[in-house]
Amino acid sequence: MHPSRHDDREKKFKEIAWPFMADLLRVAILLTRNHGEAEDLVQETFLKAWRAFDTFETETDAKAWLMMILRHTQIDHVRSGNRRVRCFELSENANASKPCEADSGELDRRWANPQKMMEDFSDERLVRALKRLPEEILWTVLLVHVEQLDHRQAAAILRIPVGTVKSRAHRGRRMLMEQLDQQASTRCHCCGVPTEQCAADAACSALAPCPTICIP
Amino acid sequence: MTDELQNSKGADGSIEDRLARLGKASVDTSSLECRLEALPPNSGGPAPAPDGMGWVFRMGAASMLLVAGVVFVAILMRPAGARILTSEQIIAIHEHYRQHEGSLLSVATVADANDMLARQWQEAPRLPEVEQVKIVGCCLHDLSDCRVACLHIKSGAGSAVTVIVGHSRDIRQPVKAKHESDGTGFSISQVGNHHVMTTRAETRFVALVSDIPLADLRKIALGLKLR
Numbered sequence: 001m002h003p004s005r006h007d008d009r010e011k012k013f014k015e016i017a018w019p020f021m022a023d024l025l026r027v028a029i030l031l032t033r034n035h036g037e038a039e040d041l042v043q044e045t046f047l048k049a050w051r052a053f054d055t056f057e058t059e060t061d062a063k064a065w066l067m068m069i070l071r072h073t074q075i076d077h078v079r080s081g082n083r084r085v086r087c088f089e090l091s092e093n094a095n096a097s098k099p100c101e102a103d104s105g106e107l108d109r110r111w112a113n114p115q116k117m118m119e120d121f122s123d124e125r126l127v128r129a130l131k132r133l134p135e136e137i138l139w140t141v142l143l144v145h146v147e148q149l150d151h152r153q154a155a156a157i158l159r160i161p162v163g164t165v166k167s168r169a170h171r172g173r174r175m176l177m178e179q180l181d182q183q184a185s186t187r188c189h190c191c192g193v194p195t196e197q198c199a200a201d202a203a204c205s206a207l208a209p210c211p212t213i214c215i216p
Numbered sequence: 217m218t219d220e221l222q223n224s225k226g227a228d229g230s231i232e233d234r235l236a237r238l239g240k241a242s243v244d245t246s247s248l249e250c251r252l253e254a255l256p257p258n259s260g261g262p263a264p265a266p267d268g269m270g271w272v273f274r275m276g277a278a279s280m281l282l283v284a285g286v287v288f289v290a291i292l293m294r295p296a297g298a299r300i301l302t303s304e305q306i307i308a309i310h311e312h313y314r315q316h317e318g319s320l321l322s323v324a325t326v327a328d329a330n331d332m333l334a335r336q337w338q339e340a341p342r343l344p345e346v347e348q349v350k351i352v353g354c355c356l357h358d359l360s361d362c363r364v365a366c367l368h369i370k371s372g373a374g375s376a377v378t379v380i381v382g383h384s385r386d387i388r389q390p391v392k393a394k395h396e397s398d399g400t401g402f403s404i405s406q407v408g409n410h411h412v413m414t415t416r417a418e419t420r421f422v423a424l425v426s427d428i429p430l431a432d433l434r435k436i437a438l439g440l441k442l443r
Contacts, residue, residue, distance in 0.1 A: 022243045029243065039248045046252055114230035126238060145235035173231045 013053050017046065020063045024070050027142050030130060031074060041077060045070045064153045067143065071157055121180055129179035133172055140165055141172035246318040253319075254336050254356035301359070301380075301387050301423065303405045303412040309357050310378040310410070310425040313368055320353025320368055329354035333365050341381045341420045343367045347439035349377070362386035369436075377426040377436055387421040402437060404430070417442035 024045060028038035048069050049056075056065060121129075130138060136158070143154040144165065151169075155162045313320060323329040326345050333340040337356055343365055350370040357364050357380075364382040371377055402413045409427040413434070416422070424437050 018249075021245045021248060023239075025245055025248060026239065026241070026243045030238075039251065042248055043251055114227035115233075118230040118234040121234070123238060123241060126234060141235065145232055146239040148236060148239060170228075173228050176231055176235075177227055 009053065013050055016056070016058075016062045017049055017053075017066060020066050021046075023063060023147055024066055027067070027070065027147060028074070030127060030142055030146065031138070033127070033131060041070065041073055044077075045073045048073060061153060063147075064149060064157055067147070067149070068157045071139065118180075125180070129176055132179050133175055137168050137172040137175065140168040141176070144169045145173075247321065250319045250321055250355055251336065253358065301364075301382070301414075301421070303407050303410075303425075305359065306378075306380060306412050306414075306423050306425045307407055307410045309364070309366060309380060310376070312357075313353075313355060313366065313378060314376045317352065317368070320355050322353050324351055326351060326367065329367055337363065337365070339383070340365050341383050343379065343381055344417070344422065345441040346379065346436065347441075348372060349436060349439075350374075352376075371426070371428055371432060371436060373428070373432070375426060375428045375432075377424060377428065377433065379440070380423040380425065382421045384416050384419050384421045400438075400442065402434075406430070413437050415442070 021042065024042045025038055028041040028045075029035060032038045032041065045066065049066055052069070056062075130141065133141060139158060140154060143149045143157060144151065149157070151162045151165045154169075155165045158165065160168075321329075321332050323332060326343050329343050329351065330340070333343070333354055333356060340356070341364075343354065346367070346369060349372070352368040352370055354368065355366045357366055362382060364380050364387070367379040367381070369377050369379065400415055400417075402415045405412045410425060411427075411430045411433050412423060412425045414421065414423040415437075420442075422440070422442065424433055424440075426433050426436075
C-alpha cells in the first residue's frame with residue numbers, strides 16, 4: 001500500500017476505533033476475569049477490525065461494530081480452547097434461574113432498600129456475581145447495563161431479536177439480584193457475620209465459614 | 217401497585233444504576249496501547265491492491281528511483297537500505313516516553329526487557345546491559361520505515377535516559393564518530409539541552425539520549441555492555 005494511504009488509513013482507524021479501547025477492555029475483563037487474557041482478546045479484536053476496516057462504513061456505530069468483533073473473537077477463543085473455562089456449570093445455571101421465579105416475593109422483601117443494598121456491594125462482589133451468569137445473559141447484561149448500549153444495538157451485536165435482549169436483560173438482573181442476595185444473606189456459621197462483611201474476605205464464601213478470624 | 221412490585225422495580229433500577237457505575241470504572245489501557253503500537257504497521261492488514269493504471273506509473277517511478285539509488289550507493293560506497301536516524305528523531309522518542317511513562321512495558325532488568333520485547337518482535341535487537349542505573353521500562357517504537365527497541369532508565373541522579381537500539385541494516389551510524397576512551401566509537405551531537413550519543417555495536421545501532429550533562433551521559437554510555 002502506498003505509505004501515505006497507509007498512514008491515512010491508520011490515522012482514521014485510530015480516530016474511530018481507539019476511543020473505544022477502554023470499553024472493549026472492560027467488557028473483556030468482565031468476561032475473562034483475567035487482565036492478560038482480556039488484553040489478548042482486545043488486541044485480536046483490533047487486528048480483526050483493522051483488517052476489515054475497509055468495509056467499515058463511517059456512519060455505522062463504531063462501538064457496536066467493535067463489540068460485535070469482540071464477541072466473535074471471544075467465541076473463537078472459547079471454541080479453540082484458548083480461554084480458561086469460567087467457573088460456571090450447567091447445574092448452577094439451571095438452579096440459578098429457578099428460585100428467582102419461585103421465591104421472588106421473599107427476595108423482594110429482603111430488597112426493601114435496594115439502593116443501600118447495592119451500595120454495600122463492592123465492585124469485586126458485583127463482578128463475582130456477574131461471573132455466575134450464563135454466557136448469553138452475561139453478554140446481554142454487559143452490553144445493555146454496563147456499556148449502556150440500547151436494545152437495538154445489543155440485538156444487532158448478539159444477532160437476536162430485540163425482544164430477546166429485553167427478556168435476557170430482565171432475567172439477568174433477576175439472577176444477579178439473587179446472586180447478590182445470596183452473598184448478603186449468607187452468614188458465617190461460626191460467628192454469624194454476613195459473609196459479605198466478614199473481614200476474612202478471601203477465605204469466606206457462601207459455602208464456607210471464615211477460618212481466619214472465626215475459629216473459636 | 218403492591219409493595220413487593222415496587223420493591224422489585226426499585227431493585228431493578230438499583231441494579232441498573234450499579235451496573236452502569238461499573239461501566240464507568242476506569243480501565244488501564246496503557247499496556248494494551250503499547251502492545252498495539254508495537255505491532256508491525258502492516259500486521260494483518262490487507263495487501264495493497266493495484267488500482268487502475270496507476271501501477272504503470274508507479275513501476276516507472278520505482279525503476280527510476282532504483283537506478284538513482286544504485287548510482288547514489290555506488291558513489292557513496294555505503295550499504296543500501298540503512299537510514300540515518302536524526303538526533304531530532306532520537307530526542308522525540310525520548311521525550312515521548314518521558315511524558316508517557318505509563319505506556320512503557322514495566323520491567324526490572326534488561327534481561328526481562330529483552331524477553332518481553334522478543335515476545336512482541338521476534339527479531340528485536342538485544343538491548344545492552346547497563347551499569348548503575350535504574351531500569352524503568354521498555355518499548356518498541358515504529359518509525360516510518362523501521363522499528364527500534366527502547367530501554368528507559370534513570371541515571372544515578374534520577375534523570376531520564378533512553379537507550380534506543382535498532383538493527384544496523386535499518387539504521388546507519390552517522391559518519392563523524394568521535395572515539396571515546398575505551399575505544400568504542402560514539403558520535404555525539406547536541407540539540408538544545410539534549411545530548412545524543414550513537415554507536416554501532418556488532419549488528420546493532422545504539423543511541424543514548426538525555427538532557428543530563430554530557431559527562432554523565434558518557435559515563436552511562438561507557439557502562440553499556442555492547443559486546
